[in-house]
Amino acid sequence: MDEPGTPRDPAATDSVLDEPGGGDLRPHPVPLRLLAATFGALIALTVATVAVTYVDLGRLNLILALSIATVKGVMVAEIFMHLRWDRPFHRFLLLSALSFVALFIGILLLDSTSYQADLIQGFAPGVSQ
Amino acid sequence: MSATATPRYEGKARLAHYFDTRAQQYDSHKLGMWLFLVTEVLMFGGLFCAYAIYRANHPEIFLYAHTLLDKNLGAINTVVLLFSSFTMAWSVRAAMLGQRRLLAGLLAITLLCGFAFLGIKGVEYNHKWQHGLLWGDRFDYAALQEHGAGAGAAAAGGAGAEGQAVMSELDRAAEVTVAHGHEPAAIPRNVHIFFGIYFVMTGLHGIHVIAGMVVIGWLLRRAVRSDFGSRNYTAVDLGGLYWHLVDLIWIFLFPLLYLIH
Incomplete structure (x- = not known):
C-alpha cells in the first residue's frame, strides 16, 4: 500500500496513528x-x-x-x-450539538410555560397589530 | 484493498507542507468541516427554539397559518432536495472511484436541483408577497379577511376537531374576551408571528442553499478540469457534507412549517 509518491519518509508517517496505508x-x-x-x-x-x-x-x-x-x-x-x-468523533460532535440544542429548547420551554398563567391567550407578547 | 484492472484516476493531489501525510490532511479538513457544521446546527437551533416557544404558547396561530402554505409545493421541494442529496452522495463516490465524467454530470444535476428548489421557493414567496402574508407590520390583515376567507374555512375544516377544540378552549380560558369574528374559522390574532418565523427559517435555509450551490458550482468547475480522483476527493466530500446538512435542516423544516396538525 505504500505509495512511492508519498513525500515523507516512512518514519514520519509513524507519527500518524492507525494509518496502515502509509498515510495515504x-x-x-x-x-x-x-x-x-x-x-x-x-x-x-x-x-x-x-x-x-x-x-x-x-x-x-x-x-x-x-x-x-x-x-x-x-x-x-x-x-x-x-x-x-467515519471516525466516531464526528458523530460525537454532531450529537453534542444536537444535545445542546435540545437543552436550549427544553429549558426555554420550561421557563416559558411557567409564565403560562400570566399569558393572555391569543396575544403574542411584545407585538401589536 | 482491492486492485482494479485499470488504475483509478487519482486526481491532482496536493499535500500542504504543514501536514505529514495525505490522510492526516484529509482528517484535519474533515474535522474542521464537522466543527463548522456543528456551529450551523447551533445557529439553526436558535430559530427552532423560537419556533418551539411560539408554537407552545400560541398553537392557534400555527394551526391556522400553516393552511396558508402550499403543502404540495413544500413536498415537491422536499423530494427535489432529497434527490439532490442522493446525487451529491453519489458524486462523492464517483470522485473516490475516479469516474470523472460521472462526477461532473452528478454535480451538474445537483446544481440544477438547487435551482429547482429556489425556483419553487420563489413561486411560494411570490404568492405570499402578493397576498400580504408577510412578517410584522407588513402583514396585510385586511387582505387576509377578504382573500383568506376561503383558506380560513378550509383551515377550520382541515384542522378538524382539534383546531376547533383549541379555539373553544381558548374562548373559555381567556380572561380578556378576544374580539375575533363570529364564525369559528375566524382568523386568530398575530398570524404575522407565524410568517415572521416562516420567512426567517426558510430564508436562512434558502441562503444556505445558495451558498451550497456556489460551492457545488466551484466543485463542478474543478471536476471538469479533472482535479478530482481517488487521491483527491476532499473538496467534493466536504462540499457534500454541507449540502447534506442543508437537506437535513429542510427535513425538519418541512413537517414543522407545512404539516402542522
Whole structure:
C-alpha cells in the first residue's frame, strides 16, 4: 500500500496513528445500491409524513411527524454524510450539538410555560397589530 | 484493498507542507468541516427554539397559518432536495472511484436541483408577497379577511376537531374576551408571528442553499478540469457534507412549517 509518491519518509508517517496505508488516503466509496435504497426510503418516509397529516391523531401527529423526520435525519447523517464509516468523533460532535440544542429548547420551554398563567391567550407578547 | 484492472484516476493531489501525510490532511479538513457544521446546527437551533416557544404558547396561530402554505409545493421541494442529496452522495463516490465524467454530470444535476428548489421557493414567496402574508407590520390583515376567507374555512375544516377544540378552549380560558369574528374559522390574532418565523427559517435555509450551490458550482468547475480522483476527493466530500446538512435542516423544516396538525 505504500505509495512511492508519498513525500515523507516512512518514519514520519509513524507519527500518524492507525494509518496502515502509509498515510495515504483510503477512500471508502459507499455502494451505489445502498445510496439508492437510502434515497428510496427517504422518499417513502416523505410520502408517509404527508399522508399522516390527513389522519387526526391528536398529539400523536406532532410526535409522529418529528419521529419520521428524525429517522430521515439519521439516514442522511449516517449514510449520505458517511458517519457510519467515519471516525466516531464526528458523530460525537454532531450529537453534542444536537444535545445542546435540545437543552436550549427544553429549558426555554420550561421557563416559558411557567409564565403560562400570566399569558393572555391569543396575544403574542411584545407585538401589536 | 482491492486492485482494479485499470488504475483509478487519482486526481491532482496536493499535500500542504504543514501536514505529514495525505490522510492526516484529509482528517484535519474533515474535522474542521464537522466543527463548522456543528456551529450551523447551533445557529439553526436558535430559530427552532423560537419556533418551539411560539408554537407552545400560541398553537392557534400555527394551526391556522400553516393552511396558508402550499403543502404540495413544500413536498415537491422536499423530494427535489432529497434527490439532490442522493446525487451529491453519489458524486462523492464517483470522485473516490475516479469516474470523472460521472462526477461532473452528478454535480451538474445537483446544481440544477438547487435551482429547482429556489425556483419553487420563489413561486411560494411570490404568492405570499402578493397576498400580504408577510412578517410584522407588513402583514396585510385586511387582505387576509377578504382573500383568506376561503383558506380560513378550509383551515377550520382541515384542522378538524382539534383546531376547533383549541379555539373553544381558548374562548373559555381567556380572561380578556378576544374580539375575533363570529364564525369559528375566524382568523386568530398575530398570524404575522407565524410568517415572521416562516420567512426567517426558510430564508436562512434558502441562503444556505445558495451558498451550497456556489460551492457545488466551484466543485463542478474543478471536476471538469479533472482535479478530482481517488487521491483527491476532499473538496467534493466536504462540499457534500454541507449540502447534506442543508437537506437535513429542510427535513425538519418541512413537517414543522407545512404539516402542522
